Amino acid sequence: MDNKQVESLVRDAARRYRSIGVQAKALGNYSIGGGMTVSRLNQEDQLQDLHKRLRSMPSYMYLNAHEQKLETVAHAYLDKYPSGTKAQLAAIPKKGADLEDDRLLRELRSKVEKVVEARAGRQGDYDAVLERMAKLQALLEEKEQTDEAVRLVEEEREGFGRLIRLYYMEQRTADSAAMSLCVSRPTFFRWKPQAARMFLRVLEWQRG
Template identity: 45%
Template sequence: MTEEQAIDLLTSYRAKQARIKALDAVPVGAGITISRLSEDDQLQQLHRRLRGLPSYMYLTAPELRLEATAHAYLTRYPAGTRAQLAAVPAQGADPEDSGQLQELRSKIKRVIEARGAGTDDLDMLLERLAEAQDLQAELRRVDAVLEALAGYKPDYARLLRLRYVEDRPVNAVTEELKIVRRTFERWRLKAIEEFQRLA
């Protein structure tokens, strides 16, 4: 890593933080943002809690009838919502069952829509998620190097953080560190050398 690359890495820290914040705020549907995308959604959390309980303990009477109809017509129970939608037949043996099956299909469709699982947006969403993860990894790397440097040269680490990460002017950094301009320049060069060596 050259001196210029080290300085670029440090000076771009705040811009990367801002970009991560902007990416994390991108909604993906149902109030879920990219920052929460890797976590289970609330529906999955609820399913996990209810899995061990008998359905009559948490379903209403109409929901129990819907469940009974689903059990009567389903031969397999797929895991994904799209697969579940495909597994539910469009028509039943009688009009009442057909109505129940249509209601079940509409509920599954609402879940798919609420999760924002449109395949058109999926590629863009994955790109943004990957970008956010890459930026977070870069910031962790800079933090780790500065922390390691602070372990044996705390003044150098503070100088780099104040001057490049926080983008403070030279005179503000010299005041904060209580040093003169000449000492600042000497420390700055040595601090960048140490940063390069550790990075």
């Protein structure tokens, strides 16, 4: 392939990379109810790790004053802490020892009810959510593969990976990219076809 054909293929890959970013953002922002998005659901493992860390910390370190009041009334009135949201709802008493406890218990019930309602209301969309999650994960994997190709090019020849990112992916002008790379225009245009060929070669290796 001549330089023009190589550059055309690299531009196609860069367009695909930018398109993936837009699609992933749109999929990630899709609401599945209860204030949860596909993107947040996709990060569930990270959230579980966070919850484990929080459980080992005193609650005053991550709850505000009002949330600590809710926690206190929950500890006072709940004999057990069931795991399911519907079981949690059933375990919360409707009356407290005084008006303040009544109010806090109502708020606690309301919060759990919203989660139950959101989950029940979205049950029919379960398959659609899974489909969106699968597509989001596939897009993120493809994006990461392209990022890895840029990193490998940079490792093989310093400046070449950055040239690919600046000029092709971020669509900087030649002058702007050359300035960021701290090289002259002649050097930039000498590097460009070499970097493009190297990047294309790495992409081909990745795709087998």
